[in-house]
Amino acid sequence: MPDDNLLMPTITETPQPVYRPWRVDSLVYPAFFGGPIAVTYLGTVNARRLGLSNRKLSLIVATGAAALTAQVLVIVFFLQDVSNGAQRLSFSAAGIVVWGVAQYLQRRPFRIFLLRGGEPASLWGAGVSTVIPSLLLQFLLIYVVSSAVNR
Amino acid sequence: MTERMSEQAQDTTIARAWALLEADRAEQALAELSRLSPTQAGAAVAFQLRGRALMHLERWKEVDENARRGLAEIGPDPVLLGQLGFALFEAREYSNAERAFLDALALAPHDVELLCAYSRLCLHADQAGKAKQLWQRAAALDPYHRQIMITRVVLAIGTADDREAQRASDAYLAEYPADPIALALQGQVAEMRGRSGYGSIRQAVAADPDDRDIADLAWEARFYAHPLMLPLRPLIRLGTVKSWLIAVAIMFGLRFAGLNTLGLIAAVVWVSLCVYSWIVPPLLRKWIFRRR
Numbered sequence: 001m002p003d004d005n006l007l008m009p010t011i012t013e014t015p016q017p018v019y020r021p022w023r024v025d026s027l028v029y030p031a032f033f034g035g036p037i038a039v040t041y042l043g044t045v046n047a048r049r050l051g052l053s054n055r056k057l058s059l060i061v062a063t064g065a066a067a068l069t070a071q072v073l074v075i076v077f078f079l080q081d082v083s084n085g086a087q088r089l090s091f092s093a094a095g096i097v098v099w100g101v102a103q104y105l106q107r108r109p110f111r112i113f114l115l116r117g118g119e120p121a122s123l124w125g126a127g128v129s130t131v132i133p134s135l136l137l138q139f140l141l142i143y144v145v146s147s148a149v150n151r
Numbered sequence: 152m153t154e155r156m157s158e159q160a161q162d163t164t165i166a167r168a169w170a171l172l173e174a175d176r177a178e179q180a181l182a183e184l185s186r187l188s189p190t191q192a193g194a195a196v197a198f199q200l201r202g203r204a205l206m207h208l209e210r211w212k213e214v215d216e217n218a219r220r221g222l223a224e225i226g227p228d229p230v231l232l233g234q235l236g237f238a239l240f241e242a243r244e245y246s247n248a249e250r251a252f253l254d255a256l257a258l259a260p261h262d263v264e265l266l267c268a269y270s271r272l273c274l275h276a277d278q279a280g281k282a283k284q285l286w287q288r289a290a291a292l293d294p295y296h297r298q299i300m301i302t303r304v305v306l307a308i309g310t311a312d313d314r315e316a317q318r319a320s321d322a323y324l325a326e327y328p329a330d331p332i333a334l335a336l337q338g339q340v341a342e343m344r345g346r347s348g349y350g351s352i353r354q355a356v357a358a359d360p361d362d363r364d365i366a367d368l369a370w371e372a373r374f375y376a377h378p379l380m381l382p383l384r385p386l387i388r389l390g391t392v393k394s395w396l397i398a399v400a401i402m403f404g405l406r407f408a409g410l411n412t413l414g415l416i417a418a419v420v421w422v423s424l425c426v427y428s429w430i431v432p433p434l435l436r437k438w439i440f441r442r443r
Binding site for chain 2: 006007008009010011012013025028029032051086089092093096099100103107108109111112115116122124
């Protein structure tokens with residue numbers, strides 16, 4: 001028989017997640033409106049719901065931290081004197097970068113979830129309740145860093 | 152698996168049940184099988200045909216019971232073990248299903264249907280690499296087998312390789328142009344890629360009006376084909392990543408070029424489209440599915 005290893009048992013029963021995951025594509029909205037903090041939080045929660053490994057979870061968190069740092073530094077050093085709109089867009093761009101990584105890591109497990117007949121959860125409540133505090137936190141962070149730099 | 156069953160279908164009642172199953176008349180095949188004498192009903196082929204009819208009717212609990220009873224009476228049998236594997240797969244008892252498929256494959260290692268079923272099970276258990284290797288082994292045995300074609304499409308969908316899914320579903324439909332599953336998969340893949348698959352799925356429903364999975368797909372396709380979904384079709388076709396990258400690039404570009412008003416208009420149009428995509432699809436889906 002060729003490659004007997006292929007016919008060895010490898011499947012272990014994994015418990016069904018208590019919470020259903022959100023559509024990975026839908027995470028782009030909190031990314032755009034809430035920036036890197038919102039999408040990092042929601043992306044990590046969704047990764048946990050999809051059963052991703054801790055390594056992949058760490059990658060999402062690391063990308064989120066890097067995007068937030070880069071965004072704060074860009075605003076403090078380059079965009080402080082420009083319009084609020086440009087600052088706002090930099091939030092969105094940083095959020096979209098984090099979402100790109102989360103989407104890349106989660107789209108396959110999410111497809112498997114759908115193949116198994118799973119029905120994704122609605123992101124409305126979680127999305128809105130994450131975006132608002134994330135924005136406040138980001139504004140606070142930028143204010144603190146700007147004050148420190150300008151002192 | 153099917154050839155082995157046909158060889159054993161010698162008895163007249165059994166042969167009639169077999170013919171009914173071939174004609175997709177599973178209920179009548181079951182009725183025919185219920186007329187068998189207790190001795191005939193205990194034969195391997197009777198259990199196998201009953202299992203196949205129950206599988207066709209998607210009565211998975213009964214498939215499980217029939218296979219277990221058959222195995223207890225006649226001993227290890229690859230067809231019944233395969234049917235038990237399918238029933239457990241449907242019940243999402245993946246490790247038990249694996250045990251049943253492996254026991255079946257130990258008796259029939261070159262059975263293409265069993266290899267494909269095990270491949271799909273591995274995909275569902277998030278073992279895409281092993282699933283692909285199993286499919287390759289089966290494809291080397293019989294590259295144009297229907298299950299090979301189906302499994303290739305399912306593997307591509309499960310690994311989010313939409314281009315390969317398109318190629319695989321095209322190849323399947325070219326090989327089996329009248330197969331309802333080929334038509335349904337062609338439609339499903341088209342929908343995934345932002346194109347209308349409603350036509351193919353409608354043909355699939357016409358070809359097999361009793362298949363519940365295809366009927367569900369038809370409702371899904373009706374949703375995507377609705378005129379209210381037209382504004383979102385370019386976004387679905389481009390994919391979320393590309394759409395967002397293009398939108399953000401346009402908004403940034405206009406702002407940095409000093410075209411603030413145009414930048415604002417672009418942002419308003421984009422946000423409106425986003426809000427539309429949050430509100431309209433769920434409401435439309437509820438409305439369409441309520442009429443089911």
